[in-house]
Amino acid sequence: MKTTFFENMPVRVGRTVLDNGLTVLTAETGSAFVHAEMVFRTGGVDDTNYSGLAHFIEHLIGKDGTRAQHSLRRALEAQNTDYNAMTGLTCTAFHFDGPVEECASMVNALFHLCFGRRFKKPEVEAERSVILAEYKERWIDHAVFRIRDKMLFKEKEPWTFHPIGNEEGIRSISAKNVNARLERDYRFGNATLIVCGGVKHEVLLEEVLRWPMGGVPGARRPLPPPPMRMVGAFDESVEEINESPRILFVWGIKDPFTVPHPRQTALSFLEDGIFRRLREELGLVYSIHNEFDVDQAICTIGAVTATDKFAEASTQMSEVIADLAMNGVPSDKLAARERRWRLGIRSDLESHIGPASFQEWVGILRAMWLRDDYGYYSHDARYVSRDELQEQFRQLATEERTIIRLHSQ
Numbered sequence: 001m002k003t004t005f006f007e008n009m010p011v012r013v014g015r016t017v018l019d020n021g022l023t024v025l026t027a028e029t030g031s032a033f034v035h036a037e038m039v040f041r042t043g044g045v046d047d048t049n050y051s052g053l054a055h056f057i058e059h060l061i062g063k064d065g066t067r068a069q070h071s072l073r074r075a076l077e078a079q080n081t082d083y084n085a086m087t088g089l090t091c092t093a094f095h096f097d098g099p100v101e102e103c104a105s106m107v108n109a110l111f112h113l114c115f116g117r118r119f120k121k122p123e124v125e126a127e128r129s130v131i132l133a134e135y136k137e138r139w140i141d142h143a144v145f146r147i148r149d150k151m152l153f154k155e156k157e158p159w160t161f162h163p164i165g166n167e168e169g170i171r172s173i174s175a176k177n178v179n180a181r182l183e184r185d186y187r188f189g190n191a192t193l194i195v196c197g198g199v200k201h202e203v204l205l206e207e208v209l210r211w212p213m214g215g216v217p218g219a220r221r222p223l224p225p226p227p228m229r230m231v232g233a234f235d236e237s238v239e240e241i242n243e244s245p246r247i248l249f250v251w252g253i254k255d256p257f258t259v260p261h262p263r264q265t266a267l268s269f270l271e272d273g274i275f276r277r278l279r280e281e282l283g284l285v286y287s288i289h290n291e292f293d294v295d296q297a298i299c300t301i302g303a304v305t306a307t308d309k310f311a312e313a314s315t316q317m318s319e320v321i322a323d324l325a326m327n328g329v330p331s332d333k334l335a336a337r338e339r340r341w342r343l344g345i346r347s348d349l350e351s352h353i354g355p356a357s358f359q360e361w362v363g364i365l366r367a368m369w370l371r372d373d374y375g376y377y378s379h380d381a382r383y384v385s386r387d388e389l390q391e392q393f394r395q396l397a398t399e400e401r402t403i404i405r406l407h408s409q
């Protein structure tokens, strides 16, 4: 058992790796509430054979043999505690949120829900219709990214396997597939228990170690290699989706794990520039968004437009990028942005205690554990300099980019 505490954090952050391989991470915020979650390194990227399997298992873990929720969840719900779970590309997580007095029960329930589980055929069958209903309801939410990733990455790349899966995959999942995945991935060495809120690291360890632990520890599964897996730059492909037509510009990101990444600041200025020029001056686009995806090491800027404005909008977007690469951001805008950033930091510090901060803590700790890198986040990170920003604009203007135009049906 090895414990470390980290510097440069606004609250005490600790990590212990237990002898069985389970990592325990805490952020002691001193709140009256606690968020406790168990994270496994298994997700959509592991669904190469059975599309949707990681998410299917996420559902089964929350039940005990029927479609109804697990009895431990129900018992905790009576104590003002909420349960939820999520399946991502690279991990699957199960969590409880509740008052600090319930922490031991929450952690205990997580152990019982997540380890040593096996499912039988009727249990898998009972959940399949729910999964299919969710798939049908949520398919459209992911349509844009599904199409984007299919175009960007090679067909068999794990990064094209979105956690929700596809209908064929969901229908093919059996108790055998479920149990084989549980056996392989739901192991102590492939998991981390993250607790944020009003519990001290040492106190939690006592609670954790009270749980009888056995079984095979296993090891954390490696992440598939991230950066620069793009098929290549192109500028034409169009697919039909049941959504507003839009243009996406996509780039690869170098060093995606640098936090904060100067590219994020550059993207927000770019979004601002596109808003002024294409929406306010020219009326070409309606909604503009940017996305910085650490897992896939890509970033996207997208705008909703009309099909007959595709060519003009995409030319104008390229011009905004070229203009920023040439002239940068005016110094008054830079100064205003820096003032806002400093205010943001202060409000972050003031909100680092309560439940509103838990998602941020979980995000940081989860990302650190997934990469086994506990050094990249520093709360004292300085503001992105003018030169760094200019370098980002230069890269956005000169590096390979993919332009995707999506038509509506």
Ligand SMILES: [Zn+2]
Residues within 6 Å of the ligand: 055, 059, 134
């Ligand atoms: Zn679901």
